[in-house]
Amino acid sequence: MARIAVVAGDGIGPEVVGQARKVLDAVLPGIEATEYDLGAARWHRTGEVLPDAVLDELAGHDAILLGAVGDPTVPPGVLERGLLLKLRFAFDQYVNLRPSRLWPGVTGPLAAVKPGEVDLVVVREGTEGLYAGAGGTLHRDTPAEVATEESLNTRHGVERVIRDAFARAGRRERRKVTLVHKTNVLTHAGSLWSRAFAQVAAEHPDVATEYQHVDAAAMFLVTNPSRYDVVVTDNLFGDILTDIAAAVTGGIGLAASGCINPEGRYPSMFEPVHGSAPDIAGKGVADPVAAVLSAALLLDQLGHADAAARVTAAVATELAGRTPGAPLRTEEVGDRLAGYAVA
Amino acid sequence: MARIAVVAGDGIGPEVVGQARKVLDAVLPGIEATEYDLGAARWHRTGEVLPDAVLDELAGHDAILLGAVGDPTVPPGVLERGLLLKLRFAFDQYVNLRPSRLWPGVTGPLAAVKPGEVDLVVVREGTEGLYAGAGGTLHRDTPAEVATEESLNTRHGVERVIRDAFARAGRRERRKVTLVHKTNVLTHAGSLWSRAFAQVAAEHPDVATEYQHVDAAAMFLVTNPSRYDVVVTDNLFGDILTDIAAAVTGGIGLAASGCINPEGRYPSMFEPVHGSAPDIAGKGVADPVAAVLSAALLLDQLGHADAAARVTAAVATELAGRTPGAPLRTEEVGDRLAGYAVA
Numbered sequence A, B: 001m002a003r004i005a006v007v008a009g010d011g012i013g014p015e016v017v018g019q020a021r022k023v024l025d026a027v028l029p030g031i032e033a034t035e036y037d038l039g040a041a042r043w044h045r046t047g048e049v050l051p052d053a054v055l056d057e058l059a060g061h062d063a064i065l066l067g068a069v070g071d072p073t074v075p076p077g078v079l080e081r082g083l084l085l086k087l088r089f090a091f092d093q094y095v096n097l098r099p100s101r102l103w104p105g106v107t108g109p110l111a112a113v114k115p116g117e118v119d120l121v122v123v124r125e126g127t128e129g130l131y132a133g134a135g136g137t138l139h140r141d142t143p144a145e146v147a148t149e150e151s152l153n154t155r156h157g158v159e160r161v162i163r164d165a166f167a168r169a170g171r172r173e174r175r176k177v178t179l180v181h182k183t184n185v186l187t188h189a190g191s192l193w194s195r196a197f198a199q200v201a202a203e204h205p206d207v208a209t210e211y212q213h214v215d216a217a218a219m220f221l222v223t224n225p226s227r228y229d230v231v232v233t234d235n236l237f238g239d240i241l242t243d244i245a246a247a248v249t250g251g252i253g254l255a256a257s258g259c260i261n262p263e264g265r266y267p268s269m270f271e272p273v274h275g276s277a278p279d280i281a282g283k284g285v286a287d288p289v290a291a292v293l294s295a296a297l298l299l300d301q302l303g304h305a306d307a308a309a310r311v312t313a314a315v316a317t318e319l320a321g322r323t324p325g326a327p328l329r330t331e332e333v334g335d336r337l338a339g340y341a342v343a
């Protein structure tokens, strides 16, 4: 039976993760879940972000379910670099998977795009690029200060995530992969991405391909999101594009993500794209759909495609039945989803 | 009298620049304009991108009006790095100014946002960051290949563009500046930007401030673009955010930009955000509004605030009179705009 580690985290994290576990237990009874106390609260209490012993324990699980970590009182970077990115890098989660659908029942912000018309997935590289942490500062707080950030890209890292994107596209109906980069300015990294993309594309004659600059892709996600099927891109571009994709499909309240180590050598991690939302924490009004959809990605990754499909269908039922603007209660949504999933 | 250099460029560049010049001549008779043949066509013909002698001549002008350069047959980076970015860097155009308004008469893609409700300007840094060209490749075309891109940020470069943003905000009604960065991941550059921002903000107690991560800003530009007044950000983030801002305000057909050296030590450059659009080139159907609005920014920069205001008002009249979806003719739009501007 699957052994998962649960990091509920801060703010609305515990509320939404609670519903995701409810749904997981419903579709796959007997999952063994261990809770880990990590995030802003622990940092405030103990000064610890991610002790090595905890990292080792997490490594022994099949997957990690994460709610949200952070709050405005923690200095920027402490939890992001010390916890979230540390896990992504330590567990070699090089596929950061972010599907976006405009679900029937959801009103998106775009006048011309109707439910059902957007169904894309961004395959964001998760272990390289500007997220490598390769930067520095000289002459801090003087007029001569200089600060650098370096984007590191390896053939190894770029090629494997592109391969994953093509494999996913091959299993989808439209079979199309869009590479997004900024090859006209970032000529070194851009060339590496383009050449690796061309090589992998040549091995997949059944998959259609296109290339777009990141600025153009950001624009087309707003003017014509339906054109995308699978998008593969680097770590930072993927961060930005997936928030746009979330926005045009009804907001980050619905956006799921997986940080995946496809080979299963390390645990993959699943988390809603949204943050800890301290403003609504504890009120029981957070939408658990993103966390529940993240749990569906978890099930899929662990080989329970059937259970994953049931959870996804439950979400579809829930969203189709919503009245736009009507208030929701986190617990009630979780109960309904668990019910639909086993019906 | 103003001496301007005109780089009409490729594709629709000459068509739209023709209208911008028509309007300039109407509101400020006697402008001395010299044409420079640069872009894809020249590169194909001669292999030259931007000869030093031409750069020297351009430096002798008060401003540069640029249409669009490039076409798909030129390898990525050749014209971007060799011409556009070379000019921005050589002429120290550190303020890349990109206003976005949802004009009355224009139907944007967002169902909930009405004309008049968006009026923001992005002050994008233009001479640093990932655009510095500091990157490299090792072991090209082998499994060991690594490619880097470095973001270089100086206190000098960051502080001056932030100062410009605050000065602009001080002249606007809402007096608000939003800093956009990714301080939680790019901790070195992010810290430099944050500290410089805090210092300049302290000197402007009359200007409201906020900070957003770039992914959140990309999302809010879609869900609530009205919240922005002046946005200041780095070179790459500005590239992406301004295309989103253009998309939500009716498309890059309307988006103007200025690459400005505020001290006037070097010529500033004004260009529509759109590219050369080879697919519609020569058909006389390109919308010249972005080029004409860029000419208005040029007038403003050269101290002709009055003429600039007349051009902007002419655009407002033109757009208010358009029927959504009706075809337009580049020449006719230019004639109308020139007429409105002198009426």
Ligand SMILES: CC(C)[C@H](C(=O)O)[C@@H](O)C(=O)O
Pocket (backbone or CB within 6 Å): A080, A081, A084, A085, A239, A273, B184, B185, B215
């Ligand atoms: C919190 C932050 C480190 C993270 C990222 O930038 O990847 C978040 O924005 C995300 O998209 O998961």
Ligand SMILES: CC(C)[C@H](C(=O)O)[C@@H](O)C(=O)O
Pocket (backbone or CB within 6 Å): A184, A185, A215, B080, B081, B084, B085, B239, B273
């Ligand atoms: C063509 C390219 C170099 C340029 C940029 O990235 O700055 C363009 O996208 C822009 O926004 O002006």
